Every structure is written in C-alpha cells, then in structure tokens.
Amino acid sequence: DVPTLTFIAKPYPFTFPIRTTALLVIDMQRDFICQGGFGEIQGGNLEAVQASIGPTKALLEACRAAGLSIFHTREGHVRDLSDCPSSKIIRQAAAPGNSQHLKVIGDKGELGRLLVRGEYGHNIVDELRPLPGEVVIDKPGKGAFWNTRIMHKLKARGITHLLVSGVTTECCFSTSIREANDRGFECCGIVQATAGYNSDFKAASLDMIHWSQGLFGFVGELQPLQDALH
Ligand code: TIU
Numbered sequence: 001d002v003p004t005l006t007f008i009a010k011p012y013p014f015t016f017p018i019r020t021t022a023l024l025v026i027d028m029q030r031d032f033i034c035q036g037g038f039g040e041i042q043g044g045n046l047e048a049v050q051a052s053i054g055p056t057k058a059l060l061e062a063c064r065a066a067g068l069s070i071f072h073t074r075e076g077h078v079r080d081l082s083d084c085p086s087s088k089i090i091r092q093a094a095a096p097g098n099s100q101h102l103k104v105i106g107d108k109g110e111l112g113r114l115l116v117r118g119e120y121g122h123n124i125v126d127e128l129r130p131l132p133g134e135v136v137i138d139k140p141g142k143g144a145f146w147n148t149r150i151m152h153k154l155k156a157r158g159i160t161h162l163l164v165s166g167v168t169t170e171c172c173f174s175t176s177i178r179e180a181n182d183r184g185f186e187c188c189g190i191v192q193a194t195a196g197y198n199s200d201f202k203a204a205s206l207d208m209i210h211w212s213q214g215l216f217g218f219v220g221e222l223q224p225l226q227d228a229l230h
Pocket of ligand 1: 026027032042075142167168169171172173197
C-alpha cells in the first residue's frame with residue numbers, strides 16, 4: 001500500500017501520497033516582497049505578500065519534517081535579457097499616459113537590476129532560503145514549466161502531487177498550477193501560504209482553481225495540512 005495523507009480542502013478532501021508529493025514554493029524573491037523591488041514598482045501591495053512569509057515558512061518546515069521533496073522557483077532573466085520576450089518588457093514599461101512603471105525588467109533598482117539572475121533582489125528572502133538538496137528552478141516566465149527543466153526534475157523523482165505556495169496568487173502561482181494541471185499533476189494551493197498584490201484577485205484566483213469540482217485543482221488551508229503532516 002502507498003502511504004497517503006488526507007486533509008480538508010475544496011472542492012473535496014485532498015489525498016496525497018507522501019513519497020510522491022512535492023512542495024512548490026513560487027517566487028518568494030526580494031524583488032516581489034521587499035521595498036525597492038520589482039513588485040513595488042508594479043504597484044503591488046507589499047504588506048500582503050510580506051504577511052505570507054510566516055505561514056509559508058511554517059508550511060516549508062512541516063513539509064521538510066515530513067520528508068517531502070521541496071521545489072523553489074525564481075522568476076528572472078539572464079543578464080543580456082535574451083530570454084525575456086519583448087511583450088514582457090514592453091507591457092511593463094511606462095506606457096503613454098501611464099507613468100506607473102518608471103523602470104522595466106533589467107533596469108537598475110534599489111535591490112539590483114530588476115528580475116535579473118544573480119542580483120540581490122532576484123534571490124529568495126532569508127526566511128525561506130533553500131536548503132542543500134532542495135531544487136531551485138530559475139524560470140523566465142510566469143509559469144514554472146515554460147522554458148525550464150522542472151517537469152524532468154519532478155518526473156525523475158516520481159512526483160505526482162503538488163502542494164503549491166508562493167507569490168503572487170493571481171500571477172505566477174495560478175499560472176504554475178494551470179501548467180501543472182495540464183501535465184497531469186494533482187495540485188492543491190495553500191490559502192495562507194500564498195498572497196496577491198490585490199485581495200480581490202487572490203480570492204477570485206483561488207475560487208477559479210477549485211470551481212466546478214476542481215477545474216484546475218484543490219485549495220486547502222495550512223492548519224489542517226500541518227495536522228495531517230504531523
Ligand atoms: N506581476 C506579478 O504580480 N507577479 C509577477 O510578475 N510574478 C509573480 O507572480 N511571481
């Protein structure tokens with residue numbers, strides 16, 4: 001028998017095999033969480049994403065203690081931006097009549113060049129620093145699967161189920177769950193361990209995941225998951 005755990009979730013309880021489930025921590029980088037980073041330049045609510053660090057740390061520690069595989073992702077680009085589609089630069093630049101985005105990907109910000117690999121802002125916040133043996137996936141897109149080796153690394157470990165956390169709910173978290181669901185992974189997002197730049201977006205994004213008996217997957221809360229993992 002394959003050992004499994006079950007915890008309450010929407011649209012119905014989520015059951016996952018301990019040995020073939022991974023925790024996915026999406027983009028908990030200074031650029032999205034700290035002042036002076038890319039998220040602040042986008043106009044994001046930093047308080048909301050900062051408040052998700054504590055619950056995400058609790059989730060990470062519970063999953064580590066239970067022996068789950070841990071995957072972290074970081075969004076960012078090579079130094080010459082040759083892996084950054086022009087659409088991503090153009091639409092996040094100051095458009096005519098819109099002065100919100102004073103800087104674009106690759107520009108120098110307070111935490112280094114925005115969303116560029118190797119810069120201080122590109123790295124994961126200290127509280128959630130990956131441990132040796134945990135996988136770190138650098139991704140040029142919003143989704144974790146586009147132009148990365150994540151699927152090969154998940155398959156190599158026999159992973160079938162994903163517990164998903166990180167920022168932002170409406171952007172990289174949602175895109176990654178949708179990509180994973182299309183590839184046959186059973187996904188459950190964890191409410192307290194994700195945050196968006198807009199609370200309406202977070203609520204709607206989570207609702208869309210589990211709508212209609214699990215359109216893209218499941219959504220569950222941290223405490224019952226911690227209880228199951230304990
Ligand atoms: N723009 C936004 O809300 N987020 C991102 O660009 N990246 C992630 O969600 N990580």
